[in-house]
Amino acid sequence: MRRLVEEGFLRSQRILKAMMKVPREEFVPEPYRDHAYLEVPLPLPGSDATISCPHSYPMFYEALELRENDTFLEVGAGSGYGAALARETVGKGGRVVTIEIDEETYKFAKRNLERTGYLDVLLLLGDGSLGYSTEAPYDKICVTAACPEIPNPLIRQLKPGGKLIAPIGSPGLV
Numbered sequence: 001m002r003r004l005v006e007e008g009f010l011r012s013q014r015i016l017k018a019m020m021k022v023p024r025e026e027f028v029p030e031p032y033r034d035h036a037y038l039e040v041p042l043p044l045p046g047s048d049a050t051i052s053c054p055h056s057y058p059m060f061y062e063a064l065e066l067r068e069n070d071t072f073l074e075v076g077a078g079s080g081y082g083a084a085l086a087r088e089t090v091g092k093g094g095r096v097v098t099i100e101i102d103e104e105t106y107k108f109a110k111r112n113l114e115r116t117g118y119l120d121v122l123l124l125l126g127d128g129s130l131g132y133s134t135e136a137p138y139d140k141i142c143v144t145a146a147c148p149e150i151p152n153p154l155i156r157q158l159k160p161g162g163k164l165i166a167p168i169g170s171p172g173l174v
Helices: 002-006 013-021 030-035 056-064 081-090 103-115 152-156
Strands: 071-075 095-100 122-125 138-143 158-165
Touching: 013 056, 013 081, 056 081, 056 138, 056 158, 071 081, 081 095, 081 103, 095 103, 103 122, 152 158
Parallel strands: 071 095, 071 138, 095 122, 138 158
Antiparallel strands: none
């Protein structure tokens, strides 16, 4: 964590506390647990699924200014780690919704979130580019995979003055 603070990725006390509390090793497949904190993406069950490098989460969440009581949508649940960090950051008054398109990855995230006690994270199987209007509007939205442009349904589900972050471009070029 010290390196993330020193390099400016991690500035918020809430996000720092979340990263100290959520055990990243519980969100990576067993063969990679010894590498959970290395700055490399690690493979997950599913088609081309990975857990992002540790610095990615505070980089996104700091830019979003993710705060207590926010309603947060994550597009691309992956291992569930980002949703767990977000849940800790938004606190009891906030809400976290995360969507995963790949069924095998979704099942992995579901097991991880349940095993680590994040039962109030709403995890959905589906196309995240459509968002989830039932819980909208969102204060903050984070898209975790490259997309050619920001999907209109996500823009419509963002509160006025809300923030959305997404890597825009072709996968592999971002």
